[in-house]
Amino acid sequence: MAVSTKDKPVSVQPIQKEQILKVNNLEIFYGEKRAVNGISMDIDKKGITALIGPSGCGKSTFLRSINRMNDLIPGARAEGEILYEDVNLLSKDVNVVALRKEIGMVFQKPNPFPKSIYNNITHALKFSGIRKKSKLDEIVEESLRKAALWDEVKDRLHKSALSLSGGQQQRLCIARTIAMKPAVMLLDEPSSALDPISNAKVEELILELKKDYSIIIVTHNMQQASRISDKTAFFLSGDLIEYDITENVFTNPSEKKTEEYISGRFG
Amino acid sequence: MSSKTSDRIATGIFVTIAVIIISLLIGLFYFILVNGVKQISIDFLTKPSSNLLAGGGIRDQIFNSFYVLIITMIITVPLGLGGGIYMAEYAKPGKVTDFIRVCVEVLASFPSIVIGMFGLLMFVTLTGWGYTILGGALALTVFNLPVMVRVSEDAIRSVPRDIKEASLGLGITHWHTIKTILLPSAFPSILTGAILAAGRVFGEAAALLFTAGLSTPRLDYSDWNPFSSTSPLNIFRPAETLAVHIWSVNTQGLIPDVKEVANGSAAVLVISVLIFNLLARGIGSLVHKKMTASK
Amino acid sequence: MEKVVPAKDRLLKSKKSWMDGEVRGRILVFLSAIIMIAATISITIFIGQKGLQAFINNGVSLIEFLTSKIWDPTNQKNPVYGALPFIFGSFAVTFLAALVAAPLGIGAAIFMTEIAPSWGRKVLQPVIELLVGIPSVVYGFIGLTVLVPFIRDHVGGLGFSLLSGMIVLSVMILPTITTIATDAMATIPKALREGSYALGATRWQTIRKVLIPAAMPSLLTAIVLGMARAFGEALAVQMVIGNVSKFPHSILDASGTLTTIITLNMGNTTFGSVDNNVLWSMGLILLVISFVFILIIRYLSARRKI
16 A cells, blocks of 8 residues: 555555554444444454444444544434544544545445546546546546456446446446545445345455455445455444454354354344 | 215316316416417517507517526525525534524515515615616515525435435545535536526516616617616616516506507516426426436 | 655644635535525514604504504595505405415315326326416406406406405415425325225215325415415506405405505605605515414424324
């Protein structure tokens, strides 16, 4: 991730630490209701961390708090710490706009802008000050290639993004996030709305991306978590029940609840 | 009477009501168009009106109507858009927002004659302008603003939330997201609403009686200097619009051909409003198609 | 070598704002919101202040203004400013119009949602939208050239009458009532309908005993909004009602309303004179009544069940 460009004034600092995020006693509230109950966990750099658990367990809420997307929900507030390079991301002083450039997010439902494929990627780049056509072209191609979409769309870059299939749209959304060169990518059930073939392609892509990015993925699909993630965290009713190397969680869980969930007894 | 019979009678009554309303509309349009269209001629559309003699046209009134409309929309659209953006994106639930909502509601329910009186006080007397196009346009702005605010708010709210999240999630500021993502997506509905509102403004008369006046000075259409007193573009001159003209010839007119002039004017007015409606529909669906085109 | 910027400098807000565009945008939309508030408040204050002048500066009695049946401002010795005939005229014509338009509008709504839900809406909706599109002066003009002579020849009186005003206004408020009533009927949950049919009720019984009561607050809102529009309408009524300052005794009598007397006399009186100031007092009444209509609508929408 030390690759940077002259046009991008700010580069991501390579850090030697093993962890990229440290979560300390994080609590998240919606109004009076507590959705996340004081969890603490460290997230590895350049790996895939999967968050699993039944609906409403707080995993998506946690994910969305990392790049402060929860700010959009009236009444939502977070306490505790999420440390990223010694900055508490929950602090009022954090510039959320800069934060979201470094910690990008891909959503459950593919949500391309109603613009051309090309403009979907350049939209945020232009806003962050990159205007040169050649530079933009270069980044568009690079990110589409990384998202394994280039060959499928290179002849119709200026067609509407809405003309793509669901799976292609989701890969475009990933490409658009890659183009910002984030340090961390948050994926909120990125393939749950897709058909099995598109799902497989997106999974392949995520595995490819972990070479360059720290990825946190929320998923309902336990096979998916076991296939792609390095570490898995199991959430239940706002609590972090178990957090370990994926293999351990799935083959030899230390908590009874984890075992019950994984073997499909609830959720 | 059995319940079956009363059910049949009731159904009959509802169908009758529908038929009455449809025939009403057909009757009204038949009257306006059949009586009006035969009065419309090139002569009628291009001659100035006469105060005393028969055979006057409505050239200036047509121009005034469109000119007042344009000035009104130039003022209303940005303000209404701003208000709509505020209500949809910035207003936090609470007392202030509730109060603004009440204001919009109150503003929308003011009788247009009261808005005309306010215009008379504010833009005619207090400013010392007298009857002017600008005063009329400002009064119509008051009348039109709540509509534009609602139209823009609804249009922005109906843009899917996930597109907004996508933009914010990429590290784009709220305002830039509004400007480059929300507004373009809301554009077709806003345009449709604006054109429909324009139709309403075009036919409005009561708010203009005391603000833009009942007369038009002699205009010289070759004079394009907006500061010249005979220029049609001068916004500080009185201007009788088409809708006001229909009222004034009927109630205060001295010309012998009141009926002919009124019929013709009514037809022109109604046809214009119809065109606005068709435009709104056409442009709305066209832009919508273009933006969501899958090919 | 690239420059490495520490996270603190990248992520924390700096004084030199990156938000310049953001702030500018925010100011713009705040201004628009403030203008709306300012417009509402200044209209209320201006009309209120001007409307009270007749009583405060010119010594017109408020009691006389509201209760006297005699409007005689031109009487040299003893001018009387009784606005009751106009207040009565406004209310009379409004209620009469609602009396005609409410059943028609609600009936049309029921036709569109219950009787012929598949095609009724497709046919009636555009009809209603076209009726909205006709400007009020055109309604007035048609009333003047068709309705007034018709009533004179076939019903009686001069033709210029409360009856004419009522008919013109009822056509004008019909679309308002129909549109809102249709929305109200359309939002009634399907289960309510099905429940009633399942009990063996006929369509009419379902409409009368289940649907109309369920939609009642919204239907009343529709009627009140229509009445608010009728109460404030000026030119169309002015063209057909006859504009006399006498108290009407029959529906065929000519009459006057607050809006018509303002329309007619505003231009003929000198700004600042007593005769002119009492017109502003009538404007103030219009304003107050429109506030009352809003209060009623707010009350009704708080009671809305669906």
